[in-house]
Amino acid sequence: MARKHPHTSASGDRDLRVNPVFSREPLTIPRYALPAGELDPGTAYQIVHDELMLDGNARLNLATFVSTWAEPEALRLMSECAEKNMIDKDEYPRTAELEMRCVHMLARLWHAPDPRRAVGCSTTGSSEAAMLGGLALKRRWRERRRAAGRPADRPNLVMGVNVQICWEKFANYFEVEPRYVPMEGDRYHLGAREAVELCDENTIGVVAVLGSTFDGSYEPVAEIAAALDDLERRTGLNVPIHVDGASGAMVAPFLDAGLEWDFRLDRVASINTSGHKYGLVMPGVGWALWRDEDALPDDLVFHVNYLGGDMPTFALNFSRPGAQVVAQYYNFLRLGIEGYRRVQQTCRDVATRLAAGIGRLGPFETLTDGGDIPVFAFRVREDVGTFTVYDVSAALRESGWLVPAYTFPENRTDLAVLRVVVRHGFGHDLADLFMDDLRRVLPRLESQPGPQRSAAEAAGFAHGAEPKPAHRAPS
Numbered sequence: 232m233a234r235k236h237p238h239t240s241a242s243g244d245r246d247l248r249v250n251p252v253f254s255r256e257p258l259t260i261p262r263y264a265l266p267a268g269e270l271d272p273g274t275a276y277q278i279v280h281d282e283l284m285l286d287g288n289a290r291l292n293l294a295t296f297v298s299t300w301a302e303p304e305a306l307r308l309m310s311e312c313a314e315k316n317m318i319d320k321d322e323y324p325r326t327a328e329l330e331m332r333c334v335h336m337l338a339r340l341w342h343a344p345d346p347r348r349a350v351g352c353s354t355t356g357s358s359e360a361a362m363l364g365g366l367a368l369k370r371r372w373r374e375r376r377r378a379a380g381r382p383a384d385r386p387n388l389v390m391g392v393n394v395q396i397c398w399e400k401f402a403n404y405f406e407v408e409p410r411y412v413p414m415e416g417d418r419y420h421l422g423a424r425e426a427v428e429l430c431d432e433n434t435i436g437v438v439a440v441l442g443s444t445f446d447g448s449y450e451p452v453a454e455i456a457a458a459l460d461d462l463e464r465r466t467g468l469n470v471p472i473h474v475d476g477a478s479g480a481m482v483a484p485f486l487d488a489g490l491e492w493d494f495r496l497d498r499v500a501s502i503n504t505s506g507h508k509y510g511l512v513m514p515g516v517g518w519a520l521w522r523d524e525d526a527l528p529d530d531l532v533f534h535v536n537y538l539g540g541d542m543p544t545f546a547l548n549f550s551r552p553g554a555q556v557v558a559q560y561y562n563f564l565r566l567g568i569e570g571y572r573r574v575q576q577t578c579r580d581v582a583t584r585l586a587a588g589i590g591r592l593g594p595f596e597t598l599t600d601g602g603d604i605p606v607f608a609f610r611v612r613e614d615v616g617t618f619t620v621y622d623v624s625a626a627l628r629e630s631g632w633l634v635p636a637y638t639f640p641e642n643r644t645d646l647a648v649l650r651v652v653v654r655h656g657f658g659h660d661l662a663d664l665f666m667d668d669l670r671r672v673l674p675r676l677e678s679q680p681g682p683q684r685s686a687a688e689a690a691g692f693a694h695g696a697e698p699k700p701a702h703r704a705p706s
């Protein structure tokens with residue numbers, strides 16, 4: 232979706248002056264209309280290439296959770312698979328087989344009680360996977376309600392106000408009332424007691440986030456599950472959990488093996504992750520898994536013809552690139568449990584060391600330490616009067632670093648933070664260079680007469696950490 236109407240953008244209606252190869256005939260082509268004729272491929276390539284030089288340097292982007300580095304072998308496999316369409320199971324049976332192997336590997340990694348009975352699929356990312364997880368919860372709730380002869384027209388979904396924007400979309404697109412538990416004091420994510428308080432007979436499920444977009448913290452999935460067990464004992468209400476493990480579901484299994492957040496908890500019905508975050512694949516793949524066939528209503532599953540047989544599919548898209556799925560399988564094969572552990576541990580070491588270093592600088596206070604997913608948030612101390620997080624973000628931008636600054640949602644809208652996402656490829660050396668740049672800008676920021684930038688002027692994309700209103704009891 233183009234945000235600016237072409238005629239109102241800075242370059243106006245002006246045609247593109249195509250003269251990138253100076254020895255060629257100068258020419259112009261329309262910027263916002265399909266050119267009438269052809270260009271030779273070399274010229275067309277040069278125009279596109281040159282325009283893209285102005286994009287940022289992905290490796291310096293500390294805002295995104297999505298992979299910006301991959302091994303050359305993974306990239307080679309991806310280009311070898313550029314033409315493969317994931318839906319074409321008949322044409323590309325081996326790609327389909329690799330997808331199924333990945334699902335089985337994840338089912339074991341996430342402790343499905345019987346990994347052979349777990350069902351799952353690849354998606355374009357966690358957002359699509361969240362839609363599928365949410366749809367399954369909604370359908371199961373509707374079936375339970377209808378079977379009990381109760382109305383099934385007012386579904387709601389309980390979650391922390393810190394959920395990623397995909398859950399707000401799910402609620403909006405699929406007409407489910409979102410019930411956001413607000414933040415309170417230094418609780419920046421969903422609490423077990425607060426979640427249960429918002430549940431009623433119309434609650435299709437609770438979303439627990441493993442690795443909050445706002446500060447990188449794990450939500451207490453086991454505590455939420457225990458509180459929902461207690462709710463069921465007291466009232467008979469049986470509310471399942473979907474774990475949004477976009478980041479954490481590919482971190483916790485390797486670094487926090489003792490943490491129970493997955494299918495070990497009976498109440499966890501489904502889990503999603505982004506293969507393109509800590510699954511270490513380039514953008515374009517996510518995963519959705521259900522603990523067993525009962526957790527995924529059969530009437531949501533479509534059947535496609537597969538080698539003359541029957542292949543169940545559950546997806547919002549039809550055609551979708553197969554290359555990312557192949558790259559995911561490559562990573563699983565290449566790294567194994569030990570390799571993923573090493574990569575994620577390095578990210579955690581870099582994040583915790585960087586967070587500690589920033590905490591020691593003086594004007595900052597860290598909210599999280601990078602010890603859950605390797606992501607942390609920090610604020611400017613209250614007694615610092617000369618600059619804000621927005622000034623810091625802008626100053627870092629001068630040296631190419633993209634560090635988003637944003638305010639927290641209710642009830643901590645008073646709190647503005649910066650966030651750093653440490654990913655594979657951002658090692659101790661780059662972290663040191665980042666610290667040098669942060670140290671260098673501080674004297675200037677400290678000698679400003681007062682803050683220069685406010686939230687309204689803040690650039691930078693918070694990657695789904697945009698505020699939304701918290702749940703208010705109906706008045």
Ligand SMILES: *Cc1c(COP(=O)(O)O)cnc(C)c1O
Binds near residue numbers: 296357443475505517
């Ligand atoms: C990134 C993220 C999403 C959205 O995932 P995509 O793969 O970008 O669609 C959802 N939930 C959480 C917690 C995330 O971090």
